[in-house]
Amino acid sequence: xxxxxxxxxxxxxxxxxxxxxxxxxxxxxxxxxxxxxxxxxxxxxxxxxxxxxxxxxxxxxxxxxxxxxxxxxxxxxxxxxxxxxxxxxxxxxxxxxxxxxxxxxxxxxxxxxxxxxxxxxxxxxxxxxxxxxxxxxxxxxxxxx
Amino acid sequence: xxxxxxxxxxxxxxxxxxxxxxxxxxxxxxxxxxxxxxxxxxxxxxxxxxxxxxxxxxxxxxxxxxxxxxxxxxxxxxxxxxxxxxxxxxxxxxxxxxxxxxxxxxxxxxxxxxxxxxxxxxxxxxxxxxxxxxxxxxxxxxxxxxxxxxxxxxxxxxxxxxxxxxxxxxxxxxxxxxxxxxxxxxxxxxxxxxxxxxxxxxxxxxxxxxxxxxxxxxxxxxxxxxxxxxxxxxxxxxxxxxxxxxxxxxxxxxxxxxxxxxxxxxxxxxxxxxxxxxxxxxxxxxxxxxxxxxxxxxxxxxxxxxxxxxxxxxxxxxxxxxxxxxxxxxxxxxxxxxxxxxxxxxxxxxxxxxxxxxxxxxxxxxxxxxxxxxxxxxxxxxxxxxxxxxxxxxxxxxxxxxxxxxxxxxxxxxxxxxxxxxxxxxxxxxxxxxxxxxxxxxx
Numbered sequence: 001x002x003x004x005x006x007x008x009x010x011x012x013x014x015x016x017x018x019x020x021x022x023x024x025x026x027x028x029x030x031x032x033x034x035x036x037x038x039x040x041x042x043x044x045x046x047x048x049x050x051x052x053x054x055x056x057x058x059x060x061x062x063x064x065x066x067x068x069x070x071x072x073x074x075x076x077x078x079x080x081x082x083x084x085x086x087x088x089x090x091x092x093x094x095x096x097x098x099x100x101x102x103x104x105x106x107x108x109x110x111x112x113x114x115x116x117x118x119x120x121x122x123x124x125x126x127x128x129x130x131x132x133x134x135x136x137x138x139x140x141x142x143x144x145x
Numbered sequence: 146x147x148x149x150x151x152x153x154x155x156x157x158x159x160x161x162x163x164x165x166x167x168x169x170x171x172x173x174x175x176x177x178x179x180x181x182x183x184x185x186x187x188x189x190x191x192x193x194x195x196x197x198x199x200x201x202x203x204x205x206x207x208x209x210x211x212x213x214x215x216x217x218x219x220x221x222x223x224x225x226x227x228x229x230x231x232x233x234x235x236x237x238x239x240x241x242x243x244x245x246x247x248x249x250x251x252x253x254x255x256x257x258x259x260x261x262x263x264x265x266x267x268x269x270x271x272x273x274x275x276x277x278x279x280x281x282x283x284x285x286x287x288x289x290x291x292x293x294x295x296x297x298x299x300x301x302x303x304x305x306x307x308x309x310x311x312x313x314x315x316x317x318x319x320x321x322x323x324x325x326x327x328x329x330x331x332x333x334x335x336x337x338x339x340x341x342x343x344x345x346x347x348x349x350x351x352x353x354x355x356x357x358x359x360x361x362x363x364x365x366x367x368x369x370x371x372x373x374x375x376x377x378x379x380x381x382x383x384x385x386x387x388x389x390x391x392x393x394x395x396x397x398x399x400x401x402x403x404x405x406x407x408x409x410x411x412x413x414x415x416x417x418x419x420x421x422x423x424x425x426x427x428x429x430x431x432x433x434x435x436x437x438x439x440x441x442x443x444x445x446x447x448x449x450x451x452x453x454x455x456x457x458x459x460x461x462x463x464x465x466x467x468x469x470x471x472x473x474x475x476x477x478x479x480x481x482x483x484x485x486x487x488x489x490x491x492x493x494x495x496x497x498x499x500x501x502x503x504x505x506x507x508x509x510x511x512x513x514x515x516x517x518x519x520x521x522x523x524x525x526x527x528x529x530x531x532x533x534x535x536x537x538x539x540x541x542x543x544x545x546x547x548x549x550x551x552x553x554x555x556x557x558x559x560x561x562x563x564x565x566x567x568x569x570x571x572x573x574x575x576x577x578x579x580x581x582x583x584x585x586x587x588x
Contacts, residue, residue, distance in 0.1 A: 009537030011530070013567050039539055043564045046539055065569050067530065071537045100538050116537070 002137040003128075004072045004120040006054040011067040012045040022047060025064055031057045034143050035075075035105035035114060048103070050075065050114065052141050074115045074123045075135035085113060088132050092117070095126045107143045148384050149278070149360070154404045156467050159275040163414050164469045168462070171470070175417055176209035178442035183207045183216065186448050189234040192227060193217070193450060210417065213440060214428070219452045221254060224393060229255040234448050244392050245293035253293075256392050259445040263302065269398035269412050270303020270388075276403050276410070276467075277361045277386045279333055281308035286331035286359075288340065289366065290316040295396030296366050300335045303398060316340065319347050327353055333361040335388075338369035338377070345380040354381060363388050365397055368477050368495050371406075372502030387476065393452055394439050400474055405466040408473025415443050418472065419451070420460045434459045437474060485515055485581060487522045490559045494580040497526060500556035504549065510571045517585040525562040526553060529571060 012018050019038070026033065032052040039046045051057045054070055061068040078084050092099065092115075100116040112135065117123050124134055135143070158164050166174070184204045186193040196217035197203070206215060224232065233240070239259050246254040258266070279285065285304045289296030297315055304311040312329050314322055316336065322344060326334065336344070341364050348354045362377060365388035374385045389409050390397035399416050400409035411418045420435040421428055429435035437454045441447075458474045465473060477495075485492045494513060501511060514525040528549060536542055546563045553561040 007537070009535075011535050011542075011567055013570065041539055041543070044542070044566075046537065046542075048537060062532075065567075067532050067535045067567050069532065069535055069537065100540070 003074070003124040003134050005050060005075050005135060005137045005140045006070045007073045007114065007116070008049045008051050008054050008057045008061075009069050009071050010047040010049070010061060012047050014040070014043050014045060019045065019047065021064075022061065022066060025060055025066075026051065026057055029056070029060050031060065034141065035103070035112070037101075037103035037114070039101075048101075048114075048116075050105075050140060050143075054141070071116065072120045074117070074120050074127070075140045076113050076115060076127055077133040077135065078111050078113055080109070080111060088113075088127060088130070091126050091130045091132075092123060095122060097123055097126070105143075112143070147360075147382050148378055149404075151404055154278070156404070157275045157278060157280070158468065159272045161468075163412075164272065164410070164471055166414075166470055168470070171413065172210055174414055175442060176211075178414075179210050179213065179417065179440065180204075180207055182440070182442055182444075182448050183450070186234055186450065190232055190448075192223070192232055213417065213419065213451070216440070216450045218426075218438070219449050221393070221453075221455070224254045224256075228253075230257060232447055233257060235259055235445050240446055243293070244295045244298060244396060246392055254393065255293075257446040258395075262395070262444055262446050264306075265415060265443055266299060266395045266398060267302030267306035269395065269415060270299055271306035272412065273386075273388055273398050273401035274303050274307050274309070274333075274363070276401050277333065277363055277384070278404075279307065279309060279361060283307075283332045284310040284312060284330060284358075285363075286312040286314060286322075286326050286329070286334040288314045288316055288322055288334060288336040288344070289397075295390065295392040296335075296337075299390065299396035299398055300363070319344060323348060323351060323353055326359065327356050330358045332358050333363065334359055335363040337366045338364040338373055338385075339367060341377050341385070342373060345377050349380060357381070359383055361386065365389050370495055370498050370502065371476070372499060376502070389474075391454060391456075393447075393449060394441060394454075395444070399439070402473075403465065403467040403469065407465055408461055408475050410465065410469050410471040410473055411460075413471055415441065417442055418460060418474065420458060420474070423457075429459065431461050432459050485513075485583060487515060487524050487557075487559050490557065492524070492557050492559065496556055497553060497580075500552050501528060501549070504552055510569075511580070512571050513581045515581065515583045515585055522559075522585065523562065524557075524559060525564055527564045527566050527571060529568045530565050531568060 010022055033049050035050040037048045058068050058070055098118045102113055102115045104111055104113045127134055187204045200217055202215050240257045241260040241263055243255050243257050287297055287300045289300055291297030301311050301313055312331055341362055360383050362383050362385040378385050387402045388397050390399040394416055400411040402409045417440040419438040421438050423436045434457055437456045437458050439452050441449050456477050458477050460472050460474050462472045464470050510529045512527045516523045546565055550561055550563045
């Protein structure tokens with residue numbers, strides 16, 4: 001079982017309706033979005049998603065000539081207790097890992113954080129040795145379903 | 146197919162007596178033809194009679210090609226002012242056909258041909274196709290547009306003269322182009338370089354490249370770079386050739402490059418080339434950049450004296466490695482009217498293309514937008530990002546943007562705003578590529 005998961009990253013031009021097109025395509029093809037983050041810059045947006053079937057999602061977008069790729073990330077489970085995320089981050093920093101970006105999603109009573117780093121395997125190792133739980137890929141793709 | 150390396154190339158020359166003539170033989174032929182042409186236009190075309198009278202030049206003053214500098218110029222505006230047939234040098238009934246410009250830079254220009262003009266045009270294209278190694282055994286897929294535009298018809302005439310098989314596809318419908326190319330076992334294809342690249346990319350996507358018999362590509366009608374040529378050649382495993390022409394002079398087949406790619410050989414027995422300083426109109430030395438000017442030496446219906454092409458190039462005389470003595474013009478450095486003056490700096494779209502391709506990170510599809518903000522010219526370049534270079538990290542895309550900006554600034558000498566766009570968002574041309582949009586209101 002893979003402890004790292006595949007994020008679907010999509011390049012979105014800043015023009016009317018583009019985001020809608022991407023989301024519409026995924027929906028129409030039964031690719032469910034589990035978690036999502038949208039970053040925007042002056043001329044383009046970056047859509048990052050955890051979906052039910054990342055390979056299928058990428059194929060669908062590719063055939064519609066939308067630039068998308070799969071990125072390896074880690075999904076960490078965090079309890080709803082103050083300071084728990086900070087504690088995890090401290091351990092990652094101690095391990096000399098650089099976090100590029102992160103975003104959170106809620107699932108039921110718990111919360112989860114998607115972490116993109118330069119060394120996902122090591123992040124998994126650090127988190128697990130310190131008692132944190134990470135999502136396994138197959139579970140993560142089906143979270144909230 | 147596999148591209149043939151220069152070392153293994155077997156050069157074919159359709160008309161060695163002309164294409165490999167000595168300078169003296171060529172000068173004698175050109176002189177004889179120029180004297181005859183000048184006499185004919187003076188007698189039959191009021192426009193030229195008036196112009197020559199104004200300059201105080203009589204046909205008798207033109208004794209040979211060395212006197213060409215005494216003759217008046219002709220511009221595109223002159224052709225438009227005499228639309229459609231006021232410059233005709235033969236009776237109306239001798240016109241066999243008309244062709245015209247694509248009209249991209251303004252009003253339509255119409256060019257009449259007699260049957261002999263048409264035959265010579267075909268002969269020139271046949272020489273060009275031979276230069277690309279093609280023979281009567283070949284099947285040539287023509288995806289230049291057919292119609293008033295000279296691309297489709299010109300190639301067709303050349304294929305006929307060569308005795309090869311023509312596949313008259315015209316432009317558009319990329320899927321069907323691929324099907325016919327494969328099913329009819331085409332061995333060469335002809336179209337604009339931007340469409341060739343579009344076709345090549347589509348062929349890769351469809352996975353048909355290995356099933357094709359294509360070994361040569363003949364591309365012209367718009368400026369393209371060496372990098373673009375290499376890209377088409379490496380995708381399709383073929384040899385690509387650059388063909389040049391303009392309808393005012395005849396059409397494609399005015400000049401063509403050989404396997405050695407040392408410039409485009411001008412068929413100077415029919416079209417006499419001069420390269421002139423655009424400001425002083427004095428002849429440039431070999432290798433010096435100036436405006437290309439043509440005088441037709443055999444045209445019957447529309448003979449033109451010193452027609453200013455607005456194409457910037459330089460010329461080299463001397464024998465080429467292929468054995469031809471025809472002078473060679475360099476790949477165009479742009480057109481005098483494509484050139485944009487941005488904050489006082491001359492910018493040519495081809496410079497942008499060269500710089501981008503040299504980086505190797507972005508697709509050679511770009512669009513330049515020139516705007517004026519607060520009385521300042523602003524140049525924006527839209528470039529497509531290959532999937533390979535797309536990153537989920539914004540920082541990396543920003544780095545790419547900065548890098549493109551720096552490379553372009555170094556190449557052009559002006560600052561450039563870079564906008565990254567998704568692949569295939571910039572319109573692919575099936576005719577002439579639009580590379581620059583000038584939104585400045587300079588009136």
